[in-house]
Amino acid sequence: xxxxxxxxxxxxxxxxxxxxxxxxxxxxxxxxxxxxxxxxxxxxxxxxxxxxxxxxxxxxxxxxxxxxxxxxxxxxxxxxxxxxxxxxxxxxxxxxxxxxxxxxxxxxxxxxxxxxxxxxxxxxxxxxxxxxxxxxxxxxxxxxxxxxxxxxxxxxxxxxxxxxxxxxxxxxxxxxxxxxxxxxxxxxxxxxxxxxxxxxxxxxxxxxxxxxxxxxxxxxxxxxxxxxxxxxxxxxxxxxxxxxxxxxxxxxxxxxxxxxxxxxxxxxxxxxxxxxxxxxxxxxxxxxxxxxxxxxxxxxxxxxxxxxxxxxxxxxxxxxxxxxxxxxxxxxxxxxxxxxxxxx
Ligand code: KG4
Ligand code: ZN
Numbered sequence: 210x211x212x213x214x215x216x217x218x219x220x221x222x223x224x225x226x227x228x229x230x231x232x233x234x235x236x237x238x239x240x241x242x243x244x245x246x247x248x249x250x251x252x253x254x255x256x257x258x259x260x261x262x263x264x265x266x267x268x269x270x271x272x273x274x275x276x277x278x279x280x281x282x283x284x285x286x287x288x289x290x291x292x293x294x295x296x297x298x299x300x301x302x303x304x305x306x307x308x309x310x311x312x313x314x315x316x317x318x319x320x321x322x323x324x325x326x327x328x329x330x331x332x333x334x335x336x337x338x339x340x341x342x343x344x345x346x347x348x349x350x351x352x353x354x355x356x357x358x359x360x361x362x363x364x365x366x367x368x369x370x371x372x373x374x375x376x377x378x379x380x381x382x383x384x385x386x387x388x389x390x391x392x393x394x395x396x397x398x399x400x401x402x403x404x405x406x407x408x409x410x411x412x413x414x415x416x417x418x419x420x421x422x423x424x425x426x427x428x429x430x431x432x433x434x435x436x437x438x439x440x441x442x443x444x445x446x447x448x449x450x451x452x453x454x455x456x457x458x459x460x461x462x463x464x465x466x467x468x469x470x471x472x473x474x475x476x477x478x479x480x481x482x483x484x485x486x487x488x489x490x491x492x493x494x495x496x497x498x499x500x501x502x503x504x505x506x507x508x509x510x511x512x513x514x515x516x517x518x519x520x521x522x523x524x525x526x527x528x529x530x531x532x533x534x535x536x537x538x539x540x541x542x543x544x545x546x547x548x549x550x551x552x553x
Pocket of ligand 2: 329333354355487488519520
C-alpha cells in the first residue's frame with residue numbers, strides 16, 4: 210500500500226475528453242474534489258441517435274479551455290497551485306482523446322507542470338475512492354459503461370487483474386441499442402431505467418447469456434438479438450409492444466448476469482469489498498441488486514454517486530494521484546491510444 214501521509218497537499222488538474230463529455234476537475238490528494246466541471250454533448254448527439262466522433266472532437270476543442278478555466282476558478286486556484294496534470298489518454302475515440310491530451314501537454318510544457326497519462330477505466334474504478342474515504346485495495350470492481358464491461362481485481366493502486374470482459378457488446382451499449390429498438394432514443398440507459406419503473410421485469414423471459422470457457426466473461430449481443438426477435442415477432446403478429454415491460458425485462462436480464470458473475474468472483478477470490486463503476490453503475494436497479502447480493506455474503510458494497518459514474522474528470526484526478534505517488538510521469542510524446550489495455 211502507498212503511504213498517503215505526504216506532508217504536502219498534491220493538487221491535480223484532471224482532464225477527460227474520451228467520448229462525449231468535455232470535463233476538467235481539481236482533486237487534492239486523490240479524494241478531495243475541489244471542482245468537477247462537465248460539459249456534456251448529449252443534446253448534440255441525440256439528434257443523430259448516438260455519438261458522432263467528428264462532432265465530438267470539434268465540440269471538445271470549442272469547450273476545453275472554458276471547462277479548465279471554470280474548474281480552476283471553482284477550486285479557487287490558478288495553474289501556479291497545480292502539482293500535476295492528469296489526462297485520459299485511452300481508451301476512447303481517438304479524435305476526442307487527442308483534444309484532451311494535446312491540451313494537457315501544452316499546459317504541462319508551458320508551465321513546467323508534471324504530466325500523467327491516465328487509463329479511462331482506471332479512472333472509473335478510482336471514482337469509488339472519492340466518496341468512500343475508507344476504500345483501499347484489494348477489492349473487486351465491476352466496470353460497466355458504454356464501451357466496457359470488465360470484472361477487475363484491484364490488487365493495489367494501479368495494479369489490476371482483469372477476470373472477465375465482454376466478448377461483444379458492452380452493457381451500456383446493449384442498453385443504448387435496446388432503447389433505440391423500442392423507440393426510446395439516446396442515451397438509452399437512463400431512459401430504460403426510467404420507463405422500467407412502470408414495467409414488469411418478469412413479463413418477458415429474455416436469456417441470461419452464458420459464455421462457454423471464460424467463467425467471468427460477458428456477452429450481451431445475444432440478449433440484444435433476443436429483444437430484437439421479440440419485437441419483430443410482435444410486429445408480425447400485430448401485437449402492440451409494451452415498452453415498459455420490454456425495458457424492465459431487459460434490465461432484469463442484464464442485472465441478473467452482472468450480479469451472478471460478480472458474486473461468483475467474490476466467492477472464488479474471497480473478496481470482502483466489492484465496487485461498481487461506469488455509466489451503467491448509476492442504474493438504481495443494478496445497485497440495489499448488487500447491494501442485496503453483497504449484504505447476503507457480508508461483503509461491503511461501494512458505488513460512486515451517479516454524477517461520478519458517468520464520464521467526469523474528478524475520477525481521472527483520483528486515479529492520477531495514485532499514479533503520481535507511484536512516480537509515473539508521461540513525457541511530451543504522450544499520445545492518444547484508442548484501444549489502450551488496462552495495465553499498460
Ligand atoms: O461511463 P460512461 O459515461 O461512458 C463510457 O465510458 O462509455 O457510460 C455511458 C453509458 C451509456 O451506454 C449509457 O446508456 C449508460 O452508460 N448509462 C446507463 C445509465 N446511465 C448511463 N445505463 C443504465 N442505467 C442508467 N441509469
Ligand atoms: Zn467512461
